Amino acid sequence: MTACLGWALAACGGSGGGAPLTAAPSTVKYTVDTVASGLENPWGLAFLPDGRMLVTERAGRLRIVTGDGAISAAVTGLPANIAVGGQGGLLDVALDPNFATNRRVYLSYAEAGTGSESGTNGTSVYRAQLSPSGAALTGGQVIFQQRPKVASSLHFGGRLVFANDGTLFITMGERGSRSDDAQDTTNLLGKVARVQTDGSVPADNPLVGTSGAATEIWSWGHRNVQGAAIHPTTGVLWTNEHGPQGGDELNIDRAGRNYGWPVITYGCTYGVCDPIGEGTTKAGMEQPVSWWPKPSTAPSGLMFYTGAGFAPWQGSVFMGGLAGQVLWRLSLSGDTVSGRETLLGDRGERYRTVVQGPDGWIYLLTDDSDGKVLRLRAP
Template sequence: MPPIDRRTFHRLAARAAALPVLATLAPQAAQAAEPRPSTVARGLQNPWSLAFLPDGRMLVTEKRGQLRIVEPDGTVRAPLAGVPRVDAGGQGGLLDVVPDPRFADNQRVYWSFSEPGDDRGSNGTAVARGRLDGNTLSDVRVIFRQQPKAGGGSHFGSRLVFDRDGKLFVTLGDRFSRKDDAQVLANHIGKIVRIDTDGRAPADNPFAGQNGALPEIWSYGHRNVQGAALHPATGELWITEHGPQGGDELNIVGRGRNHGWPVITTGRNYGTGTRIGEGEVRDDVVAPLKHWVPVSIAPSGLAFLTSTRYPGWQGSLFLGALRGQALLRLELDGNQVVREERLLTRLGERIRDVRQGPDGLLYVLTDNADGRILRLEP
């Protein structure tokens, strides 16, 4: 469905307030006004990910291969030394970054990137870790490599999320040219994997010990997941996923489950608009909570708001939109999306990432050659 204008939105919201399922949500929604974006830092070249350290400093990746510290006052530091070479081209480069849950004790950070392969033109998503020592990363090692590597510069994923047990989820794309492999358990193409901090597969993973399946795999049938966050109450992994021509999805990831791509999707083939795969639903495939059709928003970045800094918004889910050039707020009733609101549309910029800061405020990254960190002021 195409985006609606503000007048239409308020008319529909008023009508929805009369429905029993939304009646209790309407008074909250009426209190909230769109926050004002203020620039915290700028001059970042195509920033991809933002993560907060315990002391309020920010780690920011730039797609071309630099990892930087940004001070709370917005000072952008020189790139950290020690980052391995990335294959920066197309959608590839230096991607997500997260601190270890025990960062205060071990100073470790983890990042994903498109790693060049041995064969000319091949590459694949990889995950590395290192210890932050001043402005240098030491003890750097690659702990995971997507197999097999492939050619091209598309569909690398890749978001990193720690679960409550300290295991690391890694989202991996289908590399565009190998979409059929997303249904095959003998590779990492189009999968979400779950690994220990040293890269090994945990023994309680769903396919551990199964013949013909890689033990790292947590779920399969994914196209290109670039938004991921842990639900603050349930601990479930929520993701947003790029569809092709339409068919972007919001999903709760099922343990060991098939999410359908490319056999079950609401997306369509580029150009022709013809159907992909078998259809839009199948009993053994996890159905998305929400999909965007017929126009893609290109979702990237995902965060639950747990703070009370924005009246009426606690518990909402926020996601960036690249093609949609907006920050989307999804109002939830349990696992149902009951309202969508588009924010920051006047910026006219691609929103690459969104995070809740230690101060309870929302921070977003804009994706361009003069990228910014914006803070949403209530």
Template sequence: MKSTLTAVAAALLSTTMGTTALAQEVETERHTLSLETISEGLNHPWGIVFLPSGDMLVTERSGTLNVITPDGKKTAIKGTPEVVAKSQGGLLDVNIDPNYADNGWVYISYSEPDPDGGKGNSTAVMRGKIDGDNWTQGEVVFRQAPKYESNAHFGSRLIFSPEGHLFITLGDRYSRMQDAQTLDNHHGKVVRIWPDGSIPEDNPFVGQSDALDEIWSYGHRNVQGAAIHPDTGELWTIEHGPQGGDEVNIPAAGKNYGWPTVTYGEDYGGGEIGIGTHKEGTEQPFYYWLPSIATAGSIFYTGDQFPHWKGDLLVTALRGQTIARLDLEDGRVLHEERMLEDATSFRIRDIEQGPDGFLYILTDADSGQLIKLSPVK
């Protein structure tokens, strides 16, 4: 069942100054949602994380890191690194250290220009601290290698494991080569490091002469969503496919997830990619979409505000303009609901659960919005 507008809400949809006004209430299968704009005028916002204070850090792909208060006051942080803000590149995800209250570290991922002046770029991760409205003590803890002349497929979610590892999801850089299938580069990989950039000794390819030590899993296309399962502690990833073949995976150490040799998608405009959907030695996705909804951010919902969604995986979509709710039970998907797609007209880049249990989404546009979702009592 798709989301539907109430009669009152339908009358409230209008377009002013290029921004679509929000419906006040949207029906879903299990909850009626109230949508409230917290902040707008954001230039392609990409990532969001809550600080212990209740304020939010929100990135704009154009290169700005913002602190946004719950009532919408926005402060831009000065001194963040230079980014290649072209096409899909720019300032991307943001997260805070599991021990942020003690150490104050903030982690950002971004498309980094070649420091030697070449035309290539790649995903990098820097950690730093926020002092007032200034970015300080910045240090790069990871650089995707090699630099590559492309402005696409940066991947770029940052997620901490229960043990304190930092997982970084990466794209294949739209290289159209077999880079995602070889271990001598970071294209199309999920990597796993310690927060200071050092390598965990139990990473699957440590000490292997033809592999990079940071690699956790490989054969990925463009992983733009990631979340830790609240019960198992496993990493789940959301992979943006081509024309079809968006995937949910549970990447295990050293496993190959097939791209571009196997995929459920096809090339843009039609045409086969690889050899089909199965090959010995590659893993099948946990779940996939045909056709593509253009997946992006994701979370497992663990709060109390939406009790009928507890434990479900929520996945945002760009082209699909929806939040896909996967109803999970006993390790399988019982049902998928696509929420908001009939009620709104915006691409949804990311989703986060606030400390209050409400949901917050970012819309991907030149004048994007930070929107709060709460249940109608």
């Protein structure tokens, strides 16, 4: 392992929802360990009860990584028809809330269409049981499919997070379109879905009983949601999503709410930065808790820190930055962002996923052909 000593750096950049442009740098010292390397564009990470990590590689492989950096052979039994290309491939991984007794694992991925849907793809979720040895998935079945599948290699979303009631949230992008798809509740493009662990629709989903609606929908008007986490105190879903050029957002993601894309946004068109839609606000559409101007930070991964190892950071929101090549820490006052700062900006890494480990330290995945598992811990 290699380690380096880091300090938090003040973040320069725009914000919304009342958050200041900069935050005073914290005085927290930390060490960065490289736990493992040699992973091909790792995307999702979930800790097993024994402390080992399940890590997905976007190229279509699932690995088990130990605390001392050993990487297993690829786990067998993954879903068929993983569409690898562009932003697509094998995405997130999550453990069933009752994993200790049922050993169920959930994977999100870009699923290639077959037959009449050949040439298209969409975000799907696969459920299977992890064998006792960890070498294989068995009894796999697809429990959720984005509708419709489209011909695009962009904006799959793909984050999986379980609510406190055991239902599963699934984030989905609008697949790279600036049409009204994200506003159309008859489809699953640009939506956050909520389903039971078998893929069935909870009776209290917001559009149940609405004629023609896709009843899996929890919220809509999203562009590309790649971070999701449950607030540890309120139990409410928070998400982050990619804007176009600027306009990256952090949102409190509530049932039946419209988050505006592409009607309202703080971003603009690529290159010339022409306005998009109708401005930044509109009645009936939600405002972000915080937002980022151009150049985009490209948020991915989201975590509320509750560990004891970094006491001054308890209650903070952490999220990765891909294009920004930083780890963001946002301090909260209730549901308001009271400050933002960046960490790890001197490493030149794209941070795909951020997870709190069972040891209370912070674990990151770097998005690279030689991707790493990093750990932030006290010196």
